Amino acid sequence: MESWLDEIKWNDQGLVAAIAQEPASGKVLMMAWMNRESLQATVERGEAVYWSRSRQRLWHKGEESGHTQKVLELRIDCDADVILLSVEQYGGIACHTGRHSCFYRVYNDGEWQSVEGVVKDPEQIYSDYRGGNS
C-alpha cells in the first residue's frame, strides 16, 4: 500500500515532472522526470533518482558525475502532476554542461544569452569521478 504514490497523476507515459530547487540559493537547478519507481527510490535513498527518458532507465542523479542531490523536502502541486524537490546539490553543479543550474540562458531581445559560466569542465567532471588517469 503506497497510497501517496497512487495520489499522483502520472501522465500517459507514467511520468511526472520533477523540479529541483536549492533552498540555500533559492535557485531552480533543473527539471527532469520521475516514474513511480524513481520517486519511490528517491524517498528511500534520500537522494534524487529520476527517470531518464533518453536512456529509458532509472537515473540516480550524480551516478556518473558524483553530483548527487540530497533531498531535503518533497512537495506536490495542486494537480498532483508536478513534484518539487528541495535539494542540496553535491559539488554545486547540477547541469551536465558543468554549470550550477541548467537555466543559464536568459531571453534578451530575441536571443537566448548565456549568463552563467561553467564551474568545472564537463570532461574533467566525468573523468575525475570515474577515476580517469588515476
Added chain:
Amino acid sequence: MESWLDEIKWNDQGLVAAIAQEPASGKVLMMAWMNRESLQATVERGEAVYWSRSRQRLWHKGEESGHTQKVLELRIDCDADVILLSVEQYGGIACHTGRHSCFYRVYNDGEWQSVEGVVKDPEQIYSDYRGGNS
C-alpha cells in the same frame, strides 16, 4: 524570423514546460505549459500566457482571477525544453485553490500534507474579479 523560438525543443504536442518562480520570496509558484504562440504572447505582453491543455486554448494567467503574472525574466534550460519565468505574482496568489503557491503539500511519512493555508477563498476570488454581486 523568430529564431529564439526555433531553438526551443517543443515536445510532440508542441509544448514546453514553464516554471514560474517569484524572485522576492524565491518560491516556485506553479508549473504549466506553453506552446509557441503562448511563449511569443508572453514576451509581447510581458505577462505569463500559458497553453491550457484541458481547454486547448491560450490561457492568459489571471484572466478569470485577476492574478496575472508580470514577467521579469525568461530563462531556458540546457536541453531547451523547459522555460523558467521570474514573475511578480499579482495578488500574491498563483494557485486556483487560493494559495500563494501550487506546491502546498509536503511529503511526510507516506502522506502528502497540506502546509500552506488559503490566502483567499477561491469562490471569492472569481466572483470579486467578475464583478459578482456588485
